[in-house]
C-alpha cells in the first residue's frame with residue numbers, strides 16, 4: 191500500500207484515521223483559510239480541503255505517497271462560522287447556535303499521483319436552547335477554541351446537541367465512509383489494512 195500522509199494539525203482527524211485501521215504520518219499544511227468575497231460555504235469547505243491536500247502533496251508528495259486533507263466549517267443561516275478567534279467570539283457563536291439548527295460541512299480530499307478527488311458531507315445539527323451561564327462555563331473550559339462553530343460534539347459540547355442528521359464522524363472532523371470511498375477509488379480499500387487490527391477495539 192502507498193504510504194499515507196495526513197495534511198492536518200487536528201488531533202481528531204488523526205484519531206479518526208487511526209479508527210479506520212490505517213497507518214499514516216502527519217504533516218500539517220499551512221494555507222490561507224480566508225473565504226473569498228461572496229464564496230458559498232460548500233464551495234469554501236471543498237476548496238479548503240483540496241488546498242490542504244495539494245499543499246501537503248507539494249511538500250511531501252511523490253510516487254507511492256497519498257495525501258489526505260480535510261476541512262470542517264459550521265454554517266448557520268448561510269454564514270460560515272470557523273474557529274473562534276477569542277473567547278468573546280466563541281460566546282457569540284454559541285448564542286447564535288442556541289435553540290437552532292445549523293449545518294456542519296466537512297470536505298475530505300485525497301491527492302494520489304498528483305490527482306485530487308474530494309467529497310463534501312453536510313450534517314444537520316440542532317442545539318437545544320442554552321443558558322447564558324452554561325455558555326460562559328463552556329467558554330471558560332477552553333474547549334471551543336480550536337473548533338469550528340466553537341463547540342465539540344465529542345466533548346462537553348455534546349450536551350448541547352438535541353438532534354443530528356447525517357454523519358457523526360464528519361462533525362468531529364473526518365467522514366469515515368467518504369474517506370474510505372476515496373481510498374477505495376485510489377485502489378486502496380481500507381479493509382486491506384485490517385488484518386488483526388480490530389482485536390482490541
Ligand SMILES: Cc1cn([C@H]2C[C@H](O)[C@@H](COP(=O)(O)OP(=O)(O)OP(=O)(O)O)O2)c(=O)[nH]c1=O
Nearest residue numbers: 198199200261262337338341342343361362363
Ligand atoms: C463542529 C466540530 C468541529 N470540530 C473541529 C474539527 C476540526 O479540527 C476543527 C475545524 O477546523 P479545521 O480548519 O477544519 O481544522 P484544523 O484547523 O483543526 O486542522 P487542519 O486545518 O490542520 O486540518 O473543528 C470538532 O472537533 N468537533 C465538532 O463538533
